[in-house]
Amino acid sequence: MIIIPEKVNYIINKLENSGFEAFAVGGCIRDSLLFKTPQDWDITTKAKPKEVMNIFHKTVPTGLQHGTITVVLEEESFEVTTYRTEGDYIDNRHPSEVNFVSSLEEDLSRRDFTINAMAYSENRGLKDPFKGLEDLKNHTIRCVGEPNKRFQEDALRMLRAIRFKCQLNFEIEQGTLVSIKLNHRLIKNISFERIRDELCKILLSETPSQGFILLKDTNILEIVLPELKRCLGFNQYNPHHDKDVFHHILEVVDYCPKDLILRLSALLHDISKPQCFSLDEKGIGHFYGHNVGSAEKAEEILKRLKFDNNTIDRVKILVKEHSMELNEAKTSTIKKFISRVGMENIDRWLELKKADLKAHSHTMDYTGLLNVEERIKNIIGSKEPLSIKDLNISGKDIISLGVNPGKEIGIILNKLLELVLENPDLNSKDKLIDYAERML
Known part of the structure; x- marks a missing residue:
């Protein structure tokens, strides 16, 4: 059962009452069907960006050219995106153009995996044109449509497939997996920041080794972390x-x-x-x-x-x-x-x-x-004292002994710390000043 939060429902109903079809979409629907608590709720609608801005009191045009408007309700932000399709991808990451469409199914057809291509509203129910619910029940990660096209549109999706496998403990459908191997070199077109974020999510999954073995098997590892690949087979x-x-x-x-x-x-x-x-x-x-x-x-x-x-x-x-x-x-x-x-x-x-x-x-x-x-x-x-901040003497005390502000203060404090680590009884201001004076 999908329970939509009150504010998300308010946005969907307000759009519907204004004559525009609207749904919660993507990862929030997937997570809800898996009985997980969604981190974010994304909304998709037939309304154009300017129409969304006219309907709600407080909005931010966060991605106007891509059809995304942020609606702010009581300091909480929600992304509302117009149904869209995308032109050719010139760099395996960014579309050359975005076209707004009136069909939800057209919008869902551009998404990465079937389990992320579902939409839901309380009035209209679950919309699942690509059998994402079936793949969810079968624990399968499968591209929407042709895998080669999906990965050539956005090469990061290859890492996302592996990350979802680790997070959800699903299997990647064979055709999708073969396509990742075939297109693995496209990952070179993705920024290190985006690669980093996916690697971190793999690392924080239940069994990260599954992800890194799959990165190795698909030849992505030699691109994103060649140093680890060199450890393979090293007796x-x-x-x-x-x-x-x-x-x-x-x-x-x-x-x-x-x-x-x-x-x-x-x-x-x-x-x-x-x-x-x-x-x-x-x-x-x-x-x-x-x-x-x-x-x-x-x-x-x-x-x-x-x-x-x-x-x-x-x-x-x-x-x-x-x-x-x-x-x-x-x-x-x-x-x-x-x-x-x-x-x-x-x-x-x-x-x-x-x-x-x-x-x-x-x-x-x-x-x-x-x-x-x-x-x-x-x-x-x-x-007992274990760091400089635990000492009963400060940099100001050292300066009062005639030492100019700079690296020398840190050197003296570290030497005093070594003494105190050996003998905690020395951690009194008078004794430490005495030792500092001797050092000077």
């Missing part, structure tokens, strides 16, 4: 690993909780292993320095995909520190590690370590890591 020659680097990485990703920074870190934590490989005299493989190499490569990849700096910095820290072993570490060493990784990342680091261990061969011992986790919890629970 680790190590008794602790029973999988190649590619499948080990994907297993780590699957074992991680649904957290984007954590799963990005898992995806990239061993990305430089092929470049760091060496074989000892016993025929055992080693990857010395792969954590540092992978952190550098992670930064390069995330910048290419236009991630924000905060995400890049956090992922770099986790990738660089993922191989750190603290089983026999002194308490002061663990404190320094928490300070280096950051309180906001320490839980993610533990989850990454657990996932990495699970994805090794089944001979790994978890006892050491569980002990480390307990020690970290105890240190954090003790409320």
Whole structure:
């Protein structure tokens, strides 16, 4: 059963009362039929954009040339789009022209997949000219009409098909899948920002490995993430690993909780292993320095995909520190590690370590890591200083000693923090000023 929210119903009824057919359409109908709560409600109508603007009190012409008007009701926004068809696609993404039409079926015929090409209103019921409901019941992702045409219109749809497979746990219909393989090179015409958004949704699905294996099988992976493709079939020659680097990485990703920074870190934590490989005299493989190499490569990849700096910095820290072993570490060493990784990342680091261990061969011992986790919890629970902001001295105090504002203040504060991590009793203003004066 589809339950349309009150404000969406109000918009549809107001359009209908003004003489214009209108429906809720697309993903909101799909999600409702799957008993999921839709994130957005899109509305399609026979009314032209200017007619929509005349009917409602507050509107924003967000996509006037494409027929989209945003209707604002009590500070809540809803997109209302005129029935339309599209001209030839000149760049596998944008149509050369948009033509407004009077038929709902014409409008639905331009959409990507049958499960997204359904419309509904309380007065007119479900409109499903391409059997999307049947495909929904059969857990099938199928293009509307000819798959080659749909993907040549908008190459991003190939990634969307794989993403929907992961999110919904559906199967891609054979003809649609064959067409993705055939047209995979068109993905080069899509912006990195749009590729990034689809990859993130795949990463946050229940089993991301399904998506990345499908990206590999359709040859899209070598375009969007060639560094991961190079890990495929790379034998680790190590008794602790029973999988190649590619499948080990994907297993780590699957074992991680649904957290984007954590799963990005898992995806990239061993990305430089092929470049760091060496074989000892016993025929055992080693990857010395792969954590540092992978952190550098992670930064390069995330910048290419236009991630924000905060995400890049956090992922770099986790990738660089993922191989750190603290089983026999002194308490002061663990404190320094928490300070280096950051309180906001320490839980993610533990989850990454657990996932990495699970994805090794089944001979790994978890006892050491569980002990480390307990020690970290105890240190954090003790409320002892772990970062510069926990020190009982500030940059202003250092300036009062005659130091000019600049990098030197940070250097002094970090040295004072090292002292306090070794001996928390030194965290008093008088003692810290005394040590700062000695440094100067």
